[in-house]
Amino acid sequence: MPASPKMRTLSALLLLLPGVAAAQCPASAPVAPDGRILGHLPYGDVAPGELVAAGPTLTACRLRPEAAADFARLAAAAEASGLGRLYAGSCHRTLPWQESVFCREAVDDPTARAISVAPPGHSEHATGYAVDIAIRPSPNCPDAAGCMAALPLYRWMAANASRFGFEQSFPGANKQGVKWEPWHWRWVGTSGSAPGAARARFIFARARRDYPASPAVP
16 A cells, blocks of 8 residues: 555655665654654644753753743752752754654664654654753663662652643653653643743643643643
8 A cells, every 4th residue: 555645754754864774764654643653742843043042951952941941940959959960961852853863763663662752743852842851960870760760859850840840741651652751851831821831831732631741730
């Protein structure tokens, strides 16, 4: 049966980066009627002009202004706790960047790959509201999720991040079927009336309804 236009579009998108061969990054995933691919919701990409530098960071990292300001406040409060330091490890990713992340997973099956990373156009990182948080000093052990969750600073963050508008998108055993990622947090504002929060909550409305965050912002 010939591939549908949507499947051909996805296949072309996943082959945009130089050096990414089809055999290394198969893209035969259908698009669900609600726009999901491999279980991931569609998010598109934020305009570059809507992003600002985030800090403190380990690498160049850009977020929407509201999220960047609250992350800076979260990081300052974490450092004041005396338990360690928080850094933004990965923030906004362009579609080609997300494609490279998706395709570098050493798994041929795209369904298995999607457990760990979203395909381009379907990542929360594209919204400018999501950040992968790194904790320093790092435990540097093989079980990244388990080791991070055991750190006192992570437990502080789980108890306090909602005060700064951040919630954990992919808790353990989440209904979306994504790997537990204690480092991945999305900004939705401290309340619906906080500056910029209405837009963030609109973008994440389906995710928050169908795949609740934990810890979550009320």
